[in-house]
Amino acid sequence: MGGDFAPAHPVAGSVLAAREFGAQLILVGRRHEIEVELAKHRAGGLPIEIVHASEAVGMDESPVTAFRRKKDSSIRVAATLVRDGRAAGVVSAGNTGAVMATVKMICGVLEGVERPALCAVVPNLKGPSVWLDVGANIDCRPEHLVQFAVMGHLYSREVLGVRNPRVGLMSIGEEDTKGNEVTREAFRVLKEAPLNFIGNVEGRDVFNGEADVIVCDGFIGNVSLKAVESAAESILHFMKEEISKSFLAKLGYVLARPAFRNFRKKIDYAEYGGVPLLGVRAAAIICHGGSSVRAIKNAVRVTLDFVRNRVNDRIHDEILRITAASAPRAPLPGGGAMASEGLNDSK
Structure with a gap:
């Protein structure tokens, strides 16, 4: 999964979040690698699902090139889960540019927002x-x-x-x-x-x-x-x-x-876990590449708060009100789970 200490830290942080916050999590990445890490934490019975993604975006890859060529990258799969309503948000410690570009292209930008x-x-x-x-x-x-x-x-x-x-x-x-x-x-x-x-x-x-x-x-x-x-x-x-x-x-x-x-x-x-990308049609939290287990856990907590407090709905309404826009509001993606994407390049 994404980050310098992947997949160990993202998986361990996700397990802690599931235990402490009751978060329903979808771990996106190479299935076998995720399963190996989950086995170390006795995660059986926790509300954690794995969605396989065969490709990964490297930390030094061009975000646009990666988006065009890697159709099954973990960040793209995670963003698609949010767009389709299977997940409410995405947490990633991977390539920041790739996360921003992919979430913007897959999930879109909130109506009225010019720049996330x-x-x-x-x-x-x-x-x-x-x-x-x-x-x-x-x-x-x-x-x-x-x-x-x-x-x-x-x-x-x-x-x-x-x-x-x-x-x-x-x-x-x-x-x-x-x-x-x-x-x-x-x-x-x-x-x-x-x-x-x-x-x-x-x-x-x-x-x-x-x-x-x-x-x-x-x-x-x-x-x-x-x-x-x-x-x-x-x-x-x-x-x-x-x-x-x-x-x-x-x-x-x-x-x-x-x-x-x-x-x-x-x-x-x-x-504080990570930094949110505000203005997109998703709860997207981007973590530092060297994030610790605690940072990943707290990033999930921040994402839960973001979703529960309907921050995107409020941004959407306030932006339109202040800019005096009159376009009708489009439905926002929802769902009860969060996609935590994986960007581990190790085989």
Whole structure:
């Protein structure tokens, strides 16, 4: 299954999710490999089904080429299960570009949404915040940023439980005159939108908890997110180096171990499972390639919350309301199971 530690971690995480959340899961990939892993966890009796897919998309493959040539890839089979109503969502730790492209092409985009966006959950001083876009759209128009704000607002409210999410627009200054032409126009529209828009936020403000939703294009979002991840890892590395230099430091670490453990948990991406692709006609959660068992389990939990809170229905309705669209609403895919696709290239 998808990821650097596949199929072991995806299968183990799925088993945990089935046990803890009662999730009905469909594991998509090479049947024999999945069966071997399931046997290690005594998964008999759990609501887990296997759907065989003979092909896999490599992490370095072109998403478009893979979609055209690999008709029986696990991500394509998983997306088809969602489209046909056999599954309610898809979780993958595989090739991010392939997952995005395949879900968009197979399941389609929600009516009224111009660009789906990747939405990351990032901790701040007051709780979790959502950043979008973090990589799906490098170049954006003002209307795209406005739609990202709407989708982020709804995700924060419905999945994270923030009552009235504060929406901030990433820029180089707080004043509405700051930023480029795209962000200035987006600011003008967001100021009149029925959202709790607090204005521009700067890079130094994203961790102080003043905004629950940070809106930016995919270029800024992706670079910022990776810089944050790297900074967190570097801080932990520096701390370990200093602690190892003296006995007193080691003793202090032993006494402060619970605090360090809580700190690490707050900055661990595994706590939130993966990033949702918002704006598509599916609950699609994309996990880090190196996802742990806990990350996979939590990705399933996030997907369950996404489906139960009808996030796509709410995005659909709110986007149409804000953009004053009048097109009739198409039925959304449903179903009681989730497809967890497999992208393992091992034979």
